[in-house]
Amino acid sequence: MDFFVPLDLREPINQAVDSLVVRYGDRLHVLNDLILQGLLLPLERALRGAPPWVILLVVALLAWRATRRWQVALPLTVACYLIGCFGLWDALMQTLALVLVATVLAVVAGLPLGIVAAHSRRLRAVVLPVLDVMQTLPTFVYLIPAVMLFGLGKVPAILATVVYAICPLVRLTDLGLRQVDPDVQEAAHSFGTTRWQMLLGVQLPLAWPSILAGVNQTVMMALSMVVVASMIGARGLGEEVLAGIQTLDVGRGLQAGLAIVLLAVAIDRITQGFGRVRRPIRDEERRS
Amino acid sequence: MSARIELRHVSKVYGDDPHRALTLLAQGADKHQVLADTGSHVGLYDVSLSIPAGGIYAIMGLSGSGKSTLVRHINRLIDPSAGQVLVDGEDVLGFSAARLRDLRRRRISMVFQHFGLLPHRTVLENVAFGRRVRGESRRNAQAAAQGWLARVGLSGHERDYPDHLSGGMRQRVGLARALASDTDILLMDEPFSALDPLLRDDLQSQLLTLQAELGKTIVFITHDVEEAFRLGQRIALLRDGRLVQEGEPAAVRAAPVDDYVARFVARVSGADVPRSTGSAPG
Amino acid sequence: MQRSTCSTLFALALALSAGAAAATTSPWCQSGKPVKVAGLNWESGELLTELVATVLEQGYGCRVERVPSNTITIENALAQNDIQLVAEEWVGRSEIWNKAAAAGKVKAVGNVIVGATEGWYVPEYVVKGEKTRKIRPAAPQLQAVSDLPKYKQLFRDNEEPDKGRFLNCPSGWTCEGVNSQKLKAYGLTDSYVNFRPGSGAALDAAVASAYQRGQPVLFYYWSPTALMGKYRFIQLTEPAYNEACFKTLTDRNQAKPCGSAAPEAVIQAGVSRVFHDADPVLIDFLGKFNVPLPLLNAALAGMANNPGSAAVQSRRFFATRPDIWRAWVPDDVAQRIAARNTGK
Ligand SMILES: Nc1ncnc2c1ncn2[C@@H]1O[C@H](COP(=O)(O)OP(=O)(O)OP(=O)(O)O)[C@@H](O)[C@H]1O
Ligand SMILES: [Mg+2]
Numbered sequence: 058m059d060f061f062v063p064l065d066l067r068e069p070i071n072q073a074v075d076s077l078v079v080r081y082g083d084r085l086h087v088l089n090d091l092i093l094q095g096l097l098l099p100l101e102r103a104l105r106g107a108p109p110w111v112i113l114l115v116v117a118l119l120a121w122r123a124t125r126r127w128q129v130a131l132p133l134t135v136a137c138y139l140i141g142c143f144g145l146w147d148a149l150m151q152t153l154a155l156v157l158v159a160t161v162l163a164v165v166a167g168l169p170l171g172i173v174a175a176h177s178r179r180l181r182a183v184v185l186p187v188l189d190v191m192q193t194l195p196t197f198v199y200l201i202p203a204v205m206l207f208g209l210g211k212v213p214a215i216l217a218t219v220v221y222a223i224c225p226l227v228r229l230t231d232l233g234l235r236q237v238d239p240d241v242q243e244a245a246h247s248f249g250t251t252r253w254q255m256l257l258g259v260q261l262p263l264a265w266p267s268i269l270a271g272v273n274q275t276v277m278m279a280l281s282m283v284v285v286a287s288m289i290g291a292r293g294l295g296e297e298v299l300a301g302i303q304t305l306d307v308g309r310g311l312q313a314g315l316a317i318v319l320l321a322v323a324i325d326r327i328t329q330g331f332g333r334v335r336r337p338i339r340d341e342e343r344r345s
Numbered sequence: 346m347s348a349r350i351e352l353r354h355v356s357k358v359y360g361d362d363p364h365r366a367l368t369l370l371a372q373g374a375d376k377h378q379v380l381a382d383t384g385s386h387v388g389l390y391d392v393s394l395s396i397p398a399g400g401i402y403a404i405m406g407l408s409g410s411g412k413s414t415l416v417r418h419i420n421r422l423i424d425p426s427a428g429q430v431l432v433d434g435e436d437v438l439g440f441s442a443a444r445l446r447d448l449r450r451r452r453i454s455m456v457f458q459h460f461g462l463l464p465h466r467t468v469l470e471n472v473a474f475g476r477r478v479r480g481e482s483r484r485n486a487q488a489a490a491q492g493w494l495a496r497v498g499l500s501g502h503e504r505d506y507p508d509h510l511s512g513g514m515r516q517r518v519g520l521a522r523a524l525a526s527d528t529d530i531l532l533m534d535e536p537f538s539a540l541d542p543l544l545r546d547d548l549q550s551q552l553l554t555l556q557a558e559l560g561k562t563i564v565f566i567t568h569d570v571e572e573a574f575r576l577g578q579r580i581a582l583l584r585d586g587r588l589v590q591e592g593e594p595a596a597v598r599a600a601p602v603d604d605y606v607a608r609f610v611a612r613v614s615g616a617d618v619p620r621s622t623g624s625a626p627g
Numbered sequence: 628m629q630r631s632t633c634s635t636l637f638a639l640a641l642a643l644s645a646g647a648a649a650a651t652t653s654p655w656c657q658s659g660k661p662v663k664v665a666g667l668n669w670e671s672g673e674l675l676t677e678l679v680a681t682v683l684e685q686g687y688g689c690r691v692e693r694v695p696s697n698t699i700t701i702e703n704a705l706a707q708n709d710i711q712l713v714a715e716e717w718v719g720r721s722e723i724w725n726k727a728a729a730a731g732k733v734k735a736v737g738n739v740i741v742g743a744t745e746g747w748y749v750p751e752y753v754v755k756g757e758k759t760r761k762i763r764p765a766a767p768q769l770q771a772v773s774d775l776p777k778y779k780q781l782f783r784d785n786e787e788p789d790k791g792r793f794l795n796c797p798s799g800w801t802c803e804g805v806n807s808q809k810l811k812a813y814g815l816t817d818s819y820v821n822f823r824p825g826s827g828a829a830l831d832a833a834v835a836s837a838y839q840r841g842q843p844v845l846f847y848y849w850s851p852t853a854l855m856g857k858y859r860f861i862q863l864t865e866p867a868y869n870e871a872c873f874k875t876l877t878d879r880n881q882a883k884p885c886g887s888a889a890p891e892a893v894i895q896a897g898v899s900r901v902f903h904d905a906d907p908v909l910i911d912f913l914g915k916f917n918v919p920l921p922l923l924n925a926a927l928a929g930m931a932n933n934p935g936s937a938a939v940q941s942r943r944f945f946a947t948r949p950d951i952w953r954a955w956v957p958d959d960v961a962q963r964i965a966a967r968n969t970g971k
Contacts, residue, residue, distance in 0.1 A: 075839065078836050078839050078840065079839050079840065082836060082839065082840040083840055083842075086840075086842075089785065090785050093785050093786060094785075094788075098786070197828075200829070201828050201829065201832045202832075204829050204832040204833055204836065205832050205835065205836040206836070208785070208833065208836070209794070209822065209824050209829060209832075209833040210785070210786050210822075211786055238464075240457060240459045240460075240461045241461050241462070241463060241464070243422060243457070243461060244455070244457050244460075244461025244462070244463075245461075245463070245474070245478075246422060246449075247420055247422060247449055247453075247454070247455040247457075247461075247532075248449060248450065248454065248455075248474060248475040248478050248479075248526065249445075249446040249447065249448070249449030249450035249475075249478055249479065250446075250478050251446065254478055258463075258478075259463060262463075262465045263463075263464070263465060265465075287825050288797075288825035288826045288829060289824065289825050289826070289829040290822060290823060290824045290825045290829060290833075291825070296798075296823070296825070299798065299799075299825060300798040300799070300823075302799075303697050303699065303700075303797065303798050303799020303800075304699055304798060304799050305699055305700055305703060
């Protein structure tokens with residue numbers, strides 16, 4: 058007798074995936090089309106169609122609004138301009154659209170999850186471990202089933218990105234909500250707030266810095282997925298990197314990699330900036 | 346004077362198994378024994394009180410004696426483990442969620458030791474909060490808030506954020522916020538404890554004036570015996586979650602029921618603080 | 628003193644006994660150097676690599692290191708003798724190989740697979756329909772690549788809905804460049820998206836998923852492969868092979884390539900020149916190394932149903948088909964392999 062009891066998950070899993078593909082594949086492909094036509098393509102068309110200087114202007118204004126400092130806003134704009142100089146403007150816009158849509162979907166799904174986790178200990182005990190698994194599972198493991206179910210291209214890439222990048226948002230939303238000063242919540246409660254009034258008027262605004270930190274991390278993780286996403290045919294900067302590596306064109310790969318870094322820095326500074334503009338909770342408020 | 350608020354045999358045990366703790370207490374165990382035996386904290390045990398309408402009712406006791414626990418039963422921020430809580434003759438424990446919200450929105454408001462102001466809203470928005478919560482338009486709520494801010498002497502600070510204010514100013518915001526709800530009952534949990542003595546004196550006077558003018562029923566929590574005697578038309582003393590003595594200040598001073606009360610009272614009897622620093626209640 | 632004499636004698640004896648077996652000893656492996664073998668990542672490549680490595684290890688006592696990478700990297704490494712052996716080389720298909728071969732840096736040996744195919748495929752049901760799944764033929768007239776512009780809506784790319792989608796090889800594969808040139812040559816660049824799936828696994832997944840759902844899909848593929856064994860595809864006809872035209876297809880920089888089917892595939896073992904010259908014994912083995920196509924397809928289908936098991940299929944092959952592999956090597960080597968593959 059072997060010490061290890063033979064256990065084979067491969068066949069059942071393969072069969073499950075196959076039957077999912079046969080039974081729901083067409084419907085999921087329709088969902089794919091919906092996300093594409095309803096969300097990604099319009100955004101991508103707008104970004105790719107707009108004159109680059111308009112986009113650069115928007116970047117500059119956003120960066121300025123977020124940081125209130127031209128010393129930050131200007132270099133960020135120049136960084137984006139530089140990506141254009143590399144001849145990667147179009148790829149940049151595709152990647153940007155991908156990351157933005159992934160982030161929006163992650164927020165739409167992650168914020169409620171975080172709220173649920175913050176309000177119910179039992180649900181938190183379910184949600185957080187599941188997220189841990191999603192974050193640690195090697196991405197390629199669910200990339201390929203995603204291709205089977207949703208087809209090749211940007212949508213499965215976005216969905217895989219959401220799966221991977223949603224984690225910090227849920228965590229930081231949960232944390233931020235649970236760290237809201239109980240004294241303040243009690244006071245609001247004493248005035249007869251409903252759950253919604255409490256959530257929208259007190260808890261979410263006070264957890265805002267934490268939530269934005271989560272959004273920031275989610276965007277960063279989405280960006281880090283760009284290259285992996287290109288392995289299932291998502292075009293953009295990631296494809297450049299992948300092609301560069303696979304054709305031994307180190308220069309091409311590095312240049313596109315640098316573009317991703319520049320984009321990451323720009324998005325990071327801007328989202329962080331917005332996190333800071335909001336009024337922080339001062340500690341004197343809670344001395345006791 | 347009819348009883349506006351009544352507590353009947355209210356007990357509160359913090360812990361998993363309040364019934365066991367209550368049984369022990371009924372057998373004569375004290376708070377510390379219960380904690381040792383069950384790991385549960387006793388907040389209150391078998392407290393019965395009747396708070397008359399109009400006037401300031403002061404509740405005092407040492408730290409941990411259950412004052413905050415008691416006052417939070419009145420608007421049900423805390424549910425009792427046993428007993429009844431009546432407001433205007435109605436048992437609030439039987440209230441639906443909607444009625445309870447209504448109670449908090451229109452009949453009882455509260456001031457907190459640590460202010461509990463919303464740090465992300467301006468002073469004006471904070472004061473208007475209670476009215477906004479109950480659905481009034483922003484314009485109406487803020488107009489009313491403006492009036493109350495003026496009443497507590499904070500005109501001109503409408504657009505400030507709470508953490509730009511001094512402690513005394515913040516508590517005035519807290520007071521204005523509670524007053525802006527136009528409730529008949531005002532709960533105040535050590536509202537002035539975090540303030541320095543001069544400010545406290547000032548605010549006490551202001552409170553007496555306000556009470557005289559508005560005739561509200563105020564439940565005032567304090568661990569400061571001088572404050573209790575100065576403000577309270579009646580006084581209740583808590584110790585380890587039990588009500589020790591209750592009555593008019595003069596009566597309590599004249600006949601303390603035990604050493605604990607006597608030691609408290611001794612601190613004021615010499616100074617004989619006049620109750621009429623502000624305008625006397627009418 | 629005594630001691631050293633003794634050990635000298637012992638060493639001499641060893642050398643003598645080694646000399647006796649000289650005819651079937653690999654000089655390269657004898658010198659202690661490992662044979663670095665390209666770890667090919669497609670099915671047939673995986674299996675063939677496993678077979679070659681088994682013979683080298685068990686038959687010739689070599690130390691084999693598998694170096695996983697993609698074809699372009701592998702061909703570069705082979706030219707520089709960073710690796711010594713590629714078990715499945717589609718000779719003449721890439722610029723890198725052609726240049727290295729012209730410069731004498733690499734050599735192709737033997738006929739590893741005979742009768743392999745490659746080209747542009749659609750599932751059979753697209754043209755003929757399929758009764759069992761009640762699929763109607765969506766393009767009964769579709770036969771040749773020249774028909775494709777008419778069918779761009781059938782193979783619609785949902786990311787660029789006014790074009791069709793052609794599933795190319797992932798970038799980094801030699802075929803990716805050839806297919807990109809073919810799109811130009813066949814005038815399809817305006818009607819089709821040159822979609823690079825990013826990885827072989829993604830390409831397989833996309834094709835398999837489409838097939839299981841009975842949906843149309845247009846893709847590049849080749850045999851021997853598991854997918855070819857498992858599903859029924861139809862190859863689109865291309866202009867006949869023309870050497871001059873095919874040259875324009877293998878060169879990415881040709882702006883105006885002309886169409887041509889792939890030449891008949893010459894699949895050989897690729898070795899570095901250094902290795903080729905240093906080890907006639909192993910080159911002799913590689914010269915005889917060949918797996919008949921039907922057997923290969925069967926083995927690949929077995930692998931597909933039992934993923935990741937090139938090693939399993941290889942073991943089964945050595946245990947059950949001595950009739951084939953004994954022809955590759957001298958008797959004494961065959962004995963050693965047999966000794967390791969009988970019993971359990
Ligand atoms: N949430 C809680 N969980 C467990 N025990 C509690 C809780 N709140 C209060 N207690 C306990 O109940 C008892 C009464 O507490 P309470 O806060 O009512 O006292 P207090 O008189 O208001 O004291 P202080 O003057 O310090 O505010 C204390 O022993 C305290 O430890
Ligand atoms: Mg207290």
